[in-house]
Amino acid sequence: MLFWPILIIAIAILVLVFSNGTDSGLADGEQTDMRIVYLAVLAAGIAIAGLSRILLHGGRRTMVTSAVWLGAIGGLITAFVFRDEAATVITGLRAELIPNVAMTRALGEEELHRDWDGHFSARTEVNGVDLNLLVDTGASMVLIPYEDADKIGIDPRNLEYSIPVTTANGRSSVAPIELSSIRINSIAVFDVPAAVAMPGRIKTGLLGISFLDRLAEVSFQGDRLVLRQYIPIDEASR
Numbered sequence: 001m002l003f004w005p006i007l008i009i010a011i012a013i014l015v016l017v018f019s020n021g022t023d024s025g026l027a028d029g030e031q032t033d034m035r036i037v038y039l040a041v042l043a044a045g046i047a048i049a050g051l052s053r054i055l056l057h058g059g060r061r062t063m064v065t066s067a068v069w070l071g072a073i074g075g076l077i078t079a080f081v082f083r084d085e086a087a088t089v090i091t092g093l094r095a096e097l098i099p100n101v102a103m104t105r106a107l108g109e110e111e112l113h114r115d116w117d118g119h120f121s122a123r124t125e126v127n128g129v130d131l132n133l134l135v136d137t138g139a140s141m142v143l144i145p146y147e148d149a150d151k152i153g154i155d156p157r158n159l160e161y162s163i164p165v166t167t168a169n170g171r172s173s174v175a176p177i178e179l180s181s182i183r184i185n186s187i188a189v190f191d192v193p194a195a196v197a198m199p200g201r202i203k204t205g206l207l208g209i210s211f212l213d214r215l216a217e218v219s220f221q222g223d224r225l226v227l228r229q230y231i232p233i234d235e236a237s238r
Contacts, residue, residue, distance in 0.1 A: 100132060102185050108231040110185050114223040122207060125183040127152040131205060135225060137218070139208030142182065142194035143174065148205060149196045152179070156196050163195060172201050182211055187229045189214045 100121040102110035112120050112135070120135040126144070129152045133142070149156035159175030166172075174195035181190050193210040212218050217228040 102187075102227070104185050105226070107186050108229040110187055110227045112225040112227070114225075120225045121204070122184050124207070125181070126205075127154075127180050129153075133205045133207040135212075136206040136208055137212065139206040141208045141210035142179065142192055143202065143206040143208060144177075144179075144194060144196045145202050145205050146197050146199040154196065156199075159196055161196075161198055165195075172198055174198070182207075184227065187215070187227060189229070 100112065100115065100123050102112050102122055105111050112122055115121055122133055122135060124131055124133050126133075131144075131148060131152065144152065144154075146156045149159075154177055156175070159177065161173040161175045163174050163176055164171065165174050174197050177194050177196055179192040179194045181188060182192050183189075189211055192214070212227075214229075215227055216230040217226065219226040219228075
């Protein structure tokens with residue numbers, strides 16, 4: 001009779017333990033230590049409740065259920081203790097699997113990893129729309145494919161393709177535009193000079209100098225590219 005009520009109480013305690021509502025008088029380290037203690041007490045309570053039920057009523061099902069819950073609590077304790085190490089491993093895997101998704105190192109500081117083809121690309125928000133752009137320090141401005149212009153609210157049919165350029169596909173012309181914003185996670189640049197390529201000239205847009213020059217730092221570090229934007233102290237403290 002005691003086993004299931006204690007399990008329900010246990011779930012409630014788990015929700016409280018891992019919620020943000022902790023005693024504000026405790027330091028971070030003390031909060032961590034107390035959470036582990038709570039989990040240990042909880043595991044002991046489940047063990048005692050299960051053992052009592054087995055002694056009173058017997059039952060293989062109770063033994064299996066108790067073992068499963070104890071295993072779950074043990075896993076939670078292990079995951080909580082080694083959460084920093086786990087976060088490092090997960091971050092590394094994420095960087096390898098989806099290198100074009102920037103990882104925020106600090107407010108206004110993002111890190112990209114090299115793609116399989118050796119280039120750096122970034123999943124960005126251009127005019128509020130998700131767009132993948134290839135980082136190109138050789139491009140004087142941000143270049144948007146003709147086929148993607150409609151997505152970001154620009155009608156490429158009404159543009160004047162008057163600026164001559166040389167791309168990987170040869171000589172061509174592009175149409176000058178201005179993008180209201182380009183965001184990469186915590187980095188945001190507004191009123192960015194850019195251009196739209198002619199139809200079929202490029203498949204992926206370029207994140208060129210007109211964006212990169214607005215940053216405080218663009219640093220290539222082996223297989224990593226660090227982008228950093230200056231954030232005023234008053235904004236950083238918000």
